[in-house]
Amino acid sequence: MRAKEAAERLGITQRMLRHYEKAGLMDIRRSENGYRIYGEADLRRAGRIRDFIETGFSTREIRTMASCLTDDGAGPCEGGIEQLLQKLGHIDRLRADLDARREAVLDRLAMLRDALSNHLEGSESQQVAPDITVPEGTPHGRRPNPAGVESGAARR
Amino acid sequence: MRAKEAAERLGITQRMLRHYEKAGLMDIRRSENGYRIYGEADLRRAGRIRDFIETGFSTREIRTMASCLTDDGAGPCEGGIEQLLQKLGHIDRLRADLDARREAVLDRLAMLRDALSNHLEGSESQQVAPDITVPEGTPHGRRPNPAGVESGAARR
DNA sequence: CAGAACGCTGACATCTATGTCAGGGTTCTG
DNA sequence: CAGAACCCTGACATAGATGTCAGCGTTCTG
Numbered sequence: 150m151r152a153k154e155a156a157e158r159l160g161i162t163q164r165m166l167r168h169y170e171k172a173g174l175m176d177i178r179r180s181e182n183g184y185r186i187y188g189e190a191d192l193r194r195a196g197r198i199r200d201f202i203e204t205g206f207s208t209r210e211i212r213t214m215a216s217c218l219t220d221d222g223a224g225p226c227e228g229g230i231e232q233l234l235q236k237l238g239h240i241d242r243l244r245a246d247l248d249a250r251r252e253a254v255l256d257r258l259a260m261l262r263d264a265l266s267n268h269l270e271g272s273e274s275q276q277v278a279p280d281i282t283v284p285e286g287t288p289h290g291r292r293p294n295p296a297g298v299e300s301g302a303a304r305r
Numbered sequence: 306m307r308a309k310e311a312a313e314r315l316g317i318t319q320r321m322l323r324h325y326e327k328a329g330l331m332d333i334r335r336s337e338n339g340y341r342i343y344g345e346a347d348l349r350r351a352g353r354i355r356d357f358i359e360t361g362f363s364t365r366e367i368r369t370m371a372s373c374l375t376d377d378g379a380g381p382c383e384g385g386i387e388q389l390l391q392k393l394g395h396i397d398r399l400r401a402d403l404d405a406r407r408e409a410v411l412d413r414l415a416m417l418r419d420a421l422s423n424h425l426e427g428s429e430s431q432q433v434a435p436d437i438t439v440p441e442g443t444p445h446g447r448r449p450n451p452a453g454v455e456s457g458a459a460r461r
Numbered sequence: 462c463a464g465a466a467c468g469c470t471g472a473c474a475t476c477t478a479t480g481t482c483a484g485g486g487t488t489c490t491g
Numbered sequence: 492c493a494g495a496a497c498c499c500t501g502a503c504a505t506a507g508a509t510g511t512c513a514g515c516g517t518t519c520t521g
Contacts, residue, residue, distance in 0.1 A: 151497075152497080152498065152499095162480085164479065164480070164481090165478080167500090168478075168479080182487060182488090182498080182499095183500095184487080184499080185498080197413070205358075205359055205360050207477065209476090217413065233413060236359075236360070237410050237414070242356050243353065243360060244404075246353060247373065307467080309467065319468085320508095320509065320511090323469090323470090324508075324509080338468080338469095338517060340467090340468055341468080341469085358508080363506085364508090365507080
Protein backbone atom coordinates (compact mmCIF):
# COMPACT_ATOMS: atom_id res chain seq x y z
CA MET A 150 0.00 0.00 0.00
CA ARG A 151 1.08 3.57 -0.29
CA ALA A 152 1.84 6.30 2.17
CA LYS A 153 -1.58 7.56 2.89
CA GLU A 154 -3.10 4.24 3.69
CA ALA A 155 -0.13 3.16 5.75
CA ALA A 156 -0.25 6.34 7.77
CA GLU A 157 -3.94 5.96 8.34
CA ARG A 158 -3.68 2.39 9.44
CA LEU A 159 -0.98 3.37 11.87
CA GLY A 160 -2.74 6.40 13.15
CA ILE A 161 0.21 8.68 12.51
CA THR A 162 1.13 11.12 9.78
CA GLN A 163 3.04 10.40 6.64
CA ARG A 164 5.49 12.90 7.93
CA MET A 165 6.37 10.67 10.82
CA LEU A 166 6.61 7.66 8.61
CA ARG A 167 9.21 9.48 6.57
CA HIS A 168 10.81 10.60 9.77
CA TYR A 169 11.30 7.03 10.93
CA GLU A 170 12.87 6.25 7.62
CA LYS A 171 15.21 9.19 7.70
CA ALA A 172 16.10 8.26 11.25
CA GLY A 173 17.35 4.99 9.88
CA LEU A 174 14.71 2.93 11.57
CA MET A 175 13.23 1.49 8.44
CA ASP A 176 13.95 1.10 4.80
CA ILE A 177 10.90 1.23 2.63
CA ARG A 178 10.80 -0.25 -0.85
CA ARG A 179 9.98 2.10 -3.72
CA SER A 180 8.01 1.50 -6.86
CA GLU A 181 9.49 2.68 -10.13
CA ASN A 182 7.91 6.07 -9.88
CA GLY A 183 9.60 6.57 -6.55
CA TYR A 184 6.51 6.08 -4.46
CA ARG A 185 7.02 4.28 -1.19
CA ILE A 186 5.42 0.88 -1.00
CA TYR A 187 4.55 -0.37 2.45
CA GLY A 188 4.10 -4.04 3.12
CA GLU A 189 2.41 -5.56 6.15
CA ALA A 190 5.75 -6.21 7.75
CA ASP A 191 6.64 -2.58 7.29
CA LEU A 192 3.44 -1.64 9.00
CA ARG A 193 4.19 -3.83 11.94
CA ARG A 194 7.64 -2.43 12.23
CA ALA A 195 6.42 1.12 11.97
CA GLY A 196 3.78 0.31 14.54
CA ARG A 197 6.43 -0.81 16.96
CA ILE A 198 8.48 2.26 16.33
CA ARG A 199 5.44 4.38 16.90
CA ASP A 200 4.79 2.62 20.17
CA PHE A 201 8.34 3.00 21.32
CA ILE A 202 8.20 6.66 20.59
CA GLU A 203 4.91 7.15 22.32
CA THR A 204 6.36 5.36 25.27
CA GLY A 205 9.02 7.97 25.53
CA PHE A 206 11.90 6.56 23.58
CA SER A 207 13.75 8.63 21.01
CA THR A 208 14.63 7.39 17.56
CA ARG A 209 18.18 7.38 18.78
CA GLU A 210 17.40 4.98 21.57
CA ILE A 211 15.25 2.90 19.32
CA ARG A 212 18.03 2.55 16.82
CA THR A 213 20.01 1.11 19.66
CA MET A 214 17.60 -1.74 19.89
CA ALA A 215 16.90 -2.09 16.23
CA SER A 216 16.88 -5.84 16.53
CA CYS A 217 13.78 -5.50 18.63
CA LEU A 218 11.85 -4.20 15.67
CA THR A 219 11.79 -7.14 13.34
CA ASP A 220 9.03 -9.69 13.15
CA ASP A 221 11.23 -12.69 13.48
CA GLY A 222 12.19 -12.95 17.09
CA ALA A 223 15.65 -13.69 15.80
CA GLY A 224 18.34 -11.29 16.92
CA PRO A 225 19.28 -11.24 20.59
CA CYS A 226 17.79 -7.81 20.80
CA GLU A 227 20.64 -6.70 22.95
CA GLY A 228 19.88 -3.76 25.16
CA GLY A 229 16.21 -3.80 24.50
CA ILE A 230 15.15 -5.70 27.53
CA GLU A 231 16.86 -3.62 30.15
CA GLN A 232 15.58 -0.44 28.60
CA LEU A 233 12.10 -1.79 28.44
CA LEU A 234 12.23 -2.94 32.02
CA GLN A 235 13.29 0.50 33.06
CA LYS A 236 10.38 2.11 31.27
CA LEU A 237 8.13 -0.41 32.79
CA GLY A 238 9.35 0.75 36.15
CA HIS A 239 8.30 4.32 35.47
CA ILE A 240 4.97 3.28 34.17
CA ASP A 241 4.24 0.98 37.04
CA ARG A 242 5.13 3.58 39.59
CA LEU A 243 2.71 5.98 38.01
CA ARG A 244 0.05 3.37 37.78
CA ALA A 245 0.34 2.52 41.42
CA ASP A 246 0.00 6.16 42.21
CA LEU A 247 -3.00 6.64 40.04
CA ASP A 248 -4.64 3.56 41.40
CA ALA A 249 -4.36 4.89 44.90
CA ARG A 250 -5.74 8.22 43.91
CA ARG A 251 -8.50 6.63 41.92
CA GLU A 252 -9.66 4.73 44.93
CA ALA A 253 -9.61 7.76 47.12
CA VAL A 254 -11.76 9.57 44.64
CA LEU A 255 -14.18 6.74 44.35
CA ASP A 256 -14.49 6.59 48.10
CA ARG A 257 -15.17 10.24 48.43
CA LEU A 258 -17.62 10.05 45.63
CA ALA A 259 -19.57 7.26 47.24
CA MET A 260 -19.57 9.10 50.50
CA LEU A 261 -20.94 12.24 48.96
CA ARG A 262 -23.55 10.39 47.08
CA ASP A 263 -24.75 8.77 50.26
CA ALA A 264 -24.80 11.99 52.18
CA LEU A 265 -26.61 13.61 49.37
CA SER A 266 -29.34 11.04 49.01
CA ASN A 267 -29.82 10.89 52.75
CA HIS A 268 -30.11 14.57 52.78
CA LEU A 269 -32.60 15.26 50.12
CA GLU A 270 -34.65 12.32 51.08
CA GLY A 271 -38.05 13.32 49.88
CA SER A 272 -37.18 16.89 49.05
CA GLU A 273 -37.45 18.47 45.62
CA SER A 274 -34.25 16.78 44.67
CA GLN A 275 -31.90 18.85 42.64
CA GLN A 276 -30.64 15.94 40.62
CA VAL A 277 -26.97 16.52 40.77
CA ALA A 278 -25.24 13.79 38.90
CA PRO A 279 -28.11 11.35 39.18
CA ASP A 280 -26.76 8.02 38.13
CA ILE A 281 -23.15 7.84 38.98
CA THR A 282 -21.71 4.80 37.40
CA VAL A 283 -18.21 3.95 38.34
CA PRO A 284 -16.44 3.78 35.03
CA GLU A 285 -14.75 0.43 35.05
CA GLY A 286 -11.10 0.55 34.41
CA THR A 287 -8.77 -2.35 34.82
CA PRO A 288 -8.63 -3.97 38.21
CA HIS A 289 -6.68 -2.21 40.86
CA GLY A 290 -5.55 -3.31 44.21
CA ARG A 291 -2.13 -3.49 45.77
CA ARG A 292 -0.32 -0.28 46.03
CA PRO A 293 3.36 -0.60 46.85
CA ASN A 294 5.47 2.44 47.57
CA PRO A 295 2.46 4.73 47.28
CA ALA A 296 4.12 7.93 46.35
CA GLY A 297 7.56 6.48 45.83
CA VAL A 298 10.16 9.12 45.41
CA GLU A 299 12.96 6.97 44.30
CA SER A 300 13.45 3.65 42.72
CA GLY A 301 17.05 3.24 41.94
CA ALA A 302 19.59 6.00 42.12
CA ALA A 303 21.91 7.09 39.35
CA ARG A 304 19.65 6.98 36.37
CA ARG A 305 20.20 7.88 32.76
CA MET B 306 16.65 19.84 51.89
CA ARG B 307 18.25 21.91 49.20
CA ALA B 308 18.55 21.56 45.47
CA LYS B 309 21.51 19.30 45.22
CA GLU B 310 20.22 16.68 47.56
CA ALA B 311 16.75 16.78 46.08
CA ALA B 312 18.10 16.31 42.60
CA GLU B 313 20.26 13.44 43.69
CA ARG B 314 17.49 11.70 45.46
CA LEU B 315 15.32 12.02 42.40
CA GLY B 316 17.99 11.00 40.01
CA ILE B 317 17.57 14.06 37.86
CA THR B 318 19.40 17.36 37.52
CA GLN B 319 18.72 20.54 39.39
CA ARG B 320 18.10 22.00 36.00
CA MET B 321 15.09 19.82 35.49
CA LEU B 322 13.82 20.52 38.93
CA ARG B 323 13.82 24.19 38.06
CA HIS B 324 12.28 23.35 34.77
CA TYR B 325 9.32 21.70 36.43
CA GLU B 326 8.90 24.75 38.54
CA LYS B 327 9.05 27.13 35.65
CA ALA B 328 6.61 24.92 33.81
CA GLY B 329 4.18 25.62 36.58
CA LEU B 330 4.15 22.08 37.85
CA MET B 331 5.40 22.86 41.31
CA ASP B 332 5.92 25.72 43.60
CA ILE B 333 8.90 25.35 45.87
CA ARG B 334 9.27 27.22 49.11
CA ARG B 335 12.29 29.46 49.50
CA SER B 336 14.37 30.22 52.52
CA GLU B 337 15.20 33.83 53.27
CA ASN B 338 18.34 33.77 51.21
CA GLY B 339 16.30 32.68 48.22
CA TYR B 340 17.44 29.08 48.26
CA ARG B 341 14.83 26.53 47.33
CA ILE B 342 13.76 24.26 50.13
CA TYR B 343 12.42 20.91 49.15
CA GLY B 344 10.24 18.93 51.48
CA GLU B 345 9.40 15.26 51.22
CA ALA B 346 6.09 16.04 49.60
CA ASP B 347 7.89 18.11 47.00
CA LEU B 348 10.12 15.19 46.31
CA ARG B 349 7.21 12.89 45.79
CA ARG B 350 5.55 15.34 43.50
CA ALA B 351 8.70 15.88 41.51
CA GLY B 352 9.15 12.14 41.33
CA ARG B 353 5.76 11.79 39.74
CA ILE B 354 6.46 14.55 37.31
CA ARG B 355 9.71 12.90 36.43
CA ASP B 356 7.94 9.64 35.81
CA PHE B 357 5.27 11.24 33.71
CA ILE B 358 7.90 12.89 31.61
CA GLU B 359 9.97 9.79 31.22
CA THR B 360 6.84 8.03 30.18
CA GLY B 361 6.42 10.39 27.33
CA PHE B 362 4.18 13.12 28.65
CA SER B 363 5.03 16.77 28.22
CA THR B 364 4.85 19.33 30.99
CA ARG B 365 1.92 20.74 29.13
CA GLU B 366 -0.01 17.53 29.34
CA ILE B 367 1.02 17.02 32.91
CA ARG B 368 -0.25 20.42 33.87
CA THR B 369 -3.57 19.30 32.56
CA MET B 370 -3.76 16.67 35.24
CA ALA B 371 -2.14 18.64 37.95
CA SER B 372 -4.53 17.30 40.52
CA CYS B 373 -2.99 13.92 40.04
CA LEU B 374 0.28 15.15 41.43
CA THR B 375 -0.65 15.76 45.01
CA ASP B 376 -0.21 13.26 47.78
CA ASP B 377 -3.62 13.44 49.28
CA GLY B 378 -6.12 11.85 47.01
CA ALA B 379 -8.34 14.32 48.75
CA GLY B 380 -7.78 17.83 47.61
CA PRO B 381 -10.07 20.79 47.37
CA CYS B 382 -12.83 19.04 45.57
CA GLU B 383 -15.07 22.02 46.16
CA GLY B 384 -17.65 21.95 43.46
CA GLY B 385 -18.48 18.46 44.51
CA ILE B 386 -19.59 15.65 42.42
CA GLU B 387 -19.03 17.17 39.02
CA GLN B 388 -15.45 17.92 39.84
CA LEU B 389 -14.96 14.52 41.25
CA LEU B 390 -16.45 12.92 38.24
CA GLN B 391 -14.32 15.06 36.06
CA LYS B 392 -11.24 14.16 37.99
CA LEU B 393 -12.24 10.58 37.76
CA GLY B 394 -12.43 11.03 34.05
CA HIS B 395 -8.93 12.42 33.91
CA ILE B 396 -7.61 9.70 36.05
CA ASP B 397 -9.20 7.00 34.03
CA ARG B 398 -8.07 8.45 30.80
CA LEU B 399 -4.61 8.68 32.20
CA ARG B 400 -4.84 5.13 33.37
CA ALA B 401 -5.98 4.00 29.99
CA ASP B 402 -3.05 5.73 28.44
CA LEU B 403 -0.64 4.20 30.86
CA ASP B 404 -2.20 0.84 30.39
CA ALA B 405 -1.73 1.08 26.69
CA ARG B 406 1.86 2.07 27.07
CA ARG B 407 2.46 -0.50 29.71
CA GLU B 408 0.97 -3.20 27.63
CA ALA B 409 2.89 -2.25 24.58
CA VAL B 410 5.99 -2.59 26.64
CA LEU B 411 4.96 -5.86 28.23
CA ASP B 412 4.04 -7.31 24.89
CA ARG B 413 7.33 -6.44 23.43
CA LEU B 414 9.05 -7.74 26.48
CA ALA B 415 7.28 -11.06 26.44
CA MET B 416 7.92 -11.39 22.79
CA LEU B 417 11.57 -10.72 23.27
CA ARG B 418 11.86 -13.11 26.12
CA ASP B 419 10.28 -15.84 24.09
CA ALA B 420 12.41 -15.21 21.09
CA LEU B 421 15.43 -15.15 23.28
CA SER B 422 14.83 -18.43 25.01
CA ASN B 423 13.88 -20.11 21.79
CA HIS B 424 16.96 -18.78 20.27
CA LEU B 425 19.63 -19.85 22.68
CA GLU B 426 18.00 -23.17 23.24
CA GLY B 427 20.85 -25.48 24.09
CA SER B 428 23.58 -23.33 22.61
CA GLU B 429 26.61 -22.19 24.56
CA SER B 430 24.33 -19.57 25.91
CA GLN B 431 25.86 -16.19 26.16
CA GLN B 432 23.77 -15.32 29.15
CA VAL B 433 22.19 -12.25 27.81
CA ALA B 434 19.72 -11.12 30.35
CA PRO B 435 19.75 -14.40 32.23
CA ASP B 436 16.79 -14.36 34.53
CA ILE B 437 14.24 -12.04 33.12
CA THR B 438 11.44 -11.77 35.56
CA VAL B 439 8.51 -9.76 34.53
CA PRO B 440 8.24 -7.30 37.35
CA GLU B 441 4.90 -7.94 38.90
CA GLY B 442 2.66 -5.00 38.79
CA THR B 443 -1.01 -5.29 38.24
CA PRO B 444 -2.16 -8.32 36.39
CA HIS B 445 -1.73 -8.42 32.73
CA GLY B 446 -2.45 -11.11 30.29
CA ARG B 447 -4.13 -10.99 26.98
CA ARG B 448 -2.02 -9.83 24.20
CA PRO B 449 -4.07 -9.70 21.10
CA ASN B 450 -2.60 -8.40 17.93
CA PRO B 451 0.96 -9.44 18.83
CA ALA B 452 2.86 -7.02 16.73
CA GLY B 453 -0.17 -4.86 16.59
CA VAL B 454 -0.10 -2.52 13.71
CA GLU B 455 -3.07 -0.66 14.81
CA SER B 456 -4.73 -0.06 18.07
CA GLY B 457 -7.62 2.15 17.35
CA ALA B 458 -7.57 4.71 14.61
CA ALA B 459 -7.50 8.39 15.25
CA ARG B 460 -5.29 8.40 18.24
CA ARG B 461 -3.97 11.20 20.38
C1' DC C 462 39.65 34.88 56.40
C1' DA C 463 40.25 32.39 51.85
C1' DG C 464 38.61 28.95 48.94
C1' DA C 465 35.60 25.31 48.03
C1' DA C 466 31.01 23.94 47.41
C1' DC C 467 26.60 25.29 46.62
C1' DG C 468 22.45 28.29 45.29
C1' DC C 469 20.15 31.64 41.86
C1' DT C 470 18.88 33.65 37.41
C1' DG C 471 19.12 34.23 32.60
C1' DA C 472 20.81 33.35 28.14
C1' DC C 473 22.38 30.62 24.58
C1' DA C 474 22.80 26.00 22.42
C1' DT C 475 21.49 21.29 20.82
C1' DC C 476 18.37 17.61 19.77
C1' DT C 477 13.92 15.67 18.69
C1' DA C 478 9.43 15.38 17.33
C1' DT C 479 6.19 17.43 14.36
C1' DG C 480 3.78 20.65 11.48
C1' DT C 481 3.38 23.06 7.23
C1' DC C 482 4.49 25.06 2.79
C1' DA C 483 6.50 25.13 -1.72
C1' DG C 484 7.61 23.30 -6.22
C1' DG C 485 6.95 19.62 -9.07
C1' DG C 486 5.76 14.82 -10.65
C1' DT C 487 1.98 10.85 -11.01
C1' DT C 488 -2.63 8.63 -10.97
C1' DC C 489 -7.24 8.24 -11.09
C1' DT C 490 -11.84 9.74 -12.64
C1' DG C 491 -15.66 12.17 -14.50
C1' DC D 492 -8.23 15.85 -21.25
C1' DA D 493 -8.76 18.61 -16.82
C1' DG D 494 -8.92 18.56 -12.01
C1' DA D 495 -8.69 16.09 -7.89
C1' DA D 496 -6.09 13.35 -4.99
C1' DC D 497 -1.63 11.46 -4.20
C1' DC D 498 3.44 11.14 -3.80
C1' DC D 499 8.28 13.16 -3.24
C1' DT D 500 11.91 16.12 -1.47
C1' DG D 501 13.64 19.87 1.04
C1' DA D 502 13.32 23.78 3.87
C1' DC D 503 11.67 26.56 7.40
C1' DA D 504 9.31 26.78 11.93
C1' DT D 505 7.81 25.65 16.70
C1' DA D 506 7.91 23.49 21.10
C1' DG D 507 9.86 20.99 24.76
C1' DA D 508 13.68 18.69 27.18
C1' DT D 509 18.25 19.35 28.63
C1' DG D 510 22.94 20.95 28.88
C1' DT D 511 26.18 24.47 29.95
C1' DC D 512 28.20 28.87 30.85
C1' DA D 513 28.37 33.38 32.91
C1' DG D 514 27.98 36.56 36.72
C1' DC D 515 26.99 36.84 41.24
C1' DG D 516 25.48 35.90 46.23
C1' DT D 517 25.78 32.41 50.36
C1' DT D 518 27.69 28.73 53.35
C1' DC D 519 30.76 25.78 55.14
C1' DT D 520 35.51 24.44 56.45
C1' DG D 521 40.37 24.21 57.06
